[in-house]
Amino acid sequence: xxxxxxxxxxxxxxxxTRGRLLEAAITCLAELGYQASTVAVVxxxxxxxxxxxxxxxPTREALFTAALEHMTAVRAAEMTRQFAALPGGRxxxxxxxxxxxxxxxxxxxxxALALWLAxxxxxxxxxxxxxxxxxxxRETHRAVVAMLGADESAAGVRETVQATLDLARGLGLANxxxxxxxxxxxIARQWARIxxxxxx
Amino acid sequence: xxxxxxxxxxxxxxxxTRGRLLEAAITCLAELGYQASTVAVVxxxxxxxxxxxxxxxPTREALFTAALEHMTAVRAAEMTRQFAALPGGRxxxxxxxxxxxxxxxxxxxxxALALWLAxxxxxxxxxxxxxxxxxxxRETHRAVVAMLGADESAAGVRETVQATLDLARGLGLANxxxxxxxxxxxIARQWARIxxxxxx
Numbered sequence: 001x002x003x004x005x006x007x008x009x010x011x012x013x014x015x016x017t018r019g020r021l022l023e024a025a026i027t028c029l030a031e032l033g034y035q036a037s038t039v040a041v042v043x044x045x046x047x048x049x050x051x052x053x054x055x056x057x058p059t060r061e062a063l064f065t066a067a068l069e070h071m072t073a074v075r076a077a078e079m080t081r082q083f084a085a086l087p088g089g090r091x092x093x094x095x096x097x098x099x100x101x102x103x104x105x106x107x108x109x110x111x112a113l114a115l116w117l118a119x120x121x122x123x124x125x126x127x128x129x130x131x132x133x134x135x136x137x138r139e140t141h142r143a144v145v146a147m148l149g150a151d152e153s154a155a156g157v158r159e160t161v162q163a164t165l166d167l168a169r170g171l172g173l174a175n176x177x178x179x180x181x182x183x184x185x186x187i188a189r190q191w192a193r194i195x196x197x198x199x200x
Numbered sequence: 201x202x203x204x205x206x207x208x209x210x211x212x213x214x215x216x217t218r219g220r221l222l223e224a225a226i227t228c229l230a231e232l233g234y235q236a237s238t239v240a241v242v243x244x245x246x247x248x249x250x251x252x253x254x255x256x257x258p259t260r261e262a263l264f265t266a267a268l269e270h271m272t273a274v275r276a277a278e279m280t281r282q283f284a285a286l287p288g289g290r291x292x293x294x295x296x297x298x299x300x301x302x303x304x305x306x307x308x309x310x311x312a313l314a315l316w317l318a319x320x321x322x323x324x325x326x327x328x329x330x331x332x333x334x335x336x337x338r339e340t341h342r343a344v345v346a347m348l349g350a351d352e353s354a355a356g357v358r359e360t361v362q363a364t365l366d367l368a369r370g371l372g373l374a375n376x377x378x379x380x381x382x383x384x385x386x387i388a389r390q391w392a393r394i395x396x397x398x399x400x
Contacts, residue, residue, distance in 0.1 A: 033317060035235035110320075116376055117233060117314055130377050159390035166387065167363055170370030176316055177330050187366065190359035194398055 018056050018066075020046040025067035026074075029111035034118035039063055065128060068115060072132045074108055079140060083147060094192040096147050100164060101188055103140070104172030105181075113176075140165060150199050160198050167191065218256050218266075220246040225267035226274075229311035234318035239263055265328060268315060271308055272332045279303055279340060283347060294392040296347050300364060301388055303340070304372030305381075313376075340365060350399050360398050367391065 024046035028037040039060055043053035057063035082099040103109070116133075119126040145152060145161055152158045171187065174180045224246035228237040239260055243253035257263035282299040303309070316333075319326040344361055345352060352358045371387065374380045 032321065033233070033235060035233060110317075113373075114317055116373070117310075117317060119377055120310075121232060126377055133377075156390045156393060159387050160394070162383070163367055163387050163391060163394075166370035166374060167367045168370065169373050170366035170368065173313075173316070173369050173373060174366060177319055177326055177333075183362070187359050187363050190356045191363060193356060194360070194394055197397065198394060 014056075017046075017048055017052055021048055021053055021056060021063070022067050022070040024048075025063055026071060026108060026111045029064075029067070029114045030107045033114050034064075037064075037114075061124060064115065064125060067111075068125075068128060068132060071108055071112055071115075072136055075103065075112075075136055076139060078106075078108070079103055079143060083143060086147070090149055091147065092192070093148065093195050094189060096144070097164070097188045097192045097195065098185075100140075100144060101168045101171055101184060104168045105175050105184075109172050110176065113173075137165070148195065148199060154200070157199060160195065164191070164195070214256075217246075217248055217252055221248055221253055221256055221263070222267050222270040224248075225263055226271060226308060226311045229264075229267070229314045230307045233314050234264075237264075237314075261324060264315065264325060267311075268325075268328060268332060271312055271315075272336055274308055275303065275312075275336055276339060278306075278308070279343060283343060286347070290349055291347065292392070293348065293395050294389060296344070297364070297388045297392045297395065298385075300340075300344060301368045301371055301384060304368045305375050305384075309372050310376065313373075337365070348395065348399060354400070357399060360395065364391070364395070 021042060024042045025037065028042050028045055032041070039053055039057060040050055042063065043050050046053070053063075057066065082102060086095050086099060115125065115129060119129045141161060144150075144164060148161070150157050150161060152161070167187075171180065171184050175184065221242060224242045225237065228242050228245055232241070239253055239257060240250055242263065243250050246253070253263075257266065282302060286295050286299060315325065315329060319329045341361060344350075344364060348361070350357050350361060352361070367387075371380065371384050375384065
């Protein structure tokens with residue numbers, strides 16, 4: 001017998017603890033901002049002892065580096081889920097626009113925003129955020145182009161798809177302090193019309 | 201003789217001190233975020249004694265309430281300045297779009313963003329920000345409609361102008377960690393074409 005079967009439950013527990021810490025880091029970032037989200041605060045929110053938290057993440061930087069990777073994975077999964085829920089074939093442009101806009105309205109977007117702002121003064125965090133944002137930006141762009149069936153070799157199409165994502169980000173900001181969903185739905189309808197006209 | 205001539209220089213000094221504190225509050229917010237921007241930190245940045253700072257702003261809340269009003273005035277003045285610099289008559293749509301986008305890329309936008317994020321957890325600040333944002337949002341919307349000569353009674357026009365401002369906000373966010381001006385200029389050109397087509 002090897003030690004593997006005995007070690008397995010401990011590895012599972014360790015992975016679960018790590019996952020709880022990362023989820024708690026996102027919630028804390030979204031609700032309290034970066035400065036107030038210390039390892040101790042995140043550990044308490046996760047229901048994990050401070051010692052266990054420091055075993056997984058010896059420094060605040062290690063915690064938020066991992067949280068950032070986790071957030072990126074969560075955002076990519078959320079994108080896949082939203083897009084997979086659309087009807088088969090070429091979905092309505094309006095449904096695509098709604099799905100894209102919804103990617104920027106949840107708690108993960110708020111947490112990402114807190115990290116972006118904090119990153120201006122934290123060079124190590126900043127470099128990572130720039131890299132991850134570029135990656136998820138490219139993935140989202142590619143997915144939206146594919147769903148719309150857009151031809152990026154045509155003049156202005158690439159910029160129009162980019163504008164869709166920038167608009168979604170701006171609407172996410174507008175939703176930060178008040179529920180902006182009614183206004184957003186009206187803009188989404190008009191934006192879908194503009195996309196249909198512009199992309200031909 | 202009344203005391204007025206003697207009091208005047210002191211009033212001027214007091215006003216100048218207040219102005220320096222408000223400017224420093226904006227810089228601190230933009231560079232350090234809300235949590236780190238205490239009255240003491242802002243006073244030091246302004247080159248004002250802590251006692252003098254507390255005379256003007258007894259609490260942190262009083263300072264940031266005033267800073268928010270000041271930022272709103274600065275943003276309104278910046279909008280007027282940008283729009284007044286455009287050629288007379290009906291300016292090129294591209295020039296209007298550039299002017300609108302530029303409103304969301306400076307230090308005041310970054311400071312406002314720090315306050316928005318912080319406001320989620322500060323009810324008093326939140327109510328004021330919502331009110332001021334709604335006011336400046338309406339003023340900007342009205343100014344853009346007037347400059348474009350847009351007819352808001354036509355279907356979709358109101359939403360298209362709103363989308364212009366939401367897009368500008370999203371582009372401001374994209375500019376937070378890297379210089380996004382080249383990409384922004386390309387999107388601005390395409391956006392101007394879309395506006396010309398959509399607004400007829």
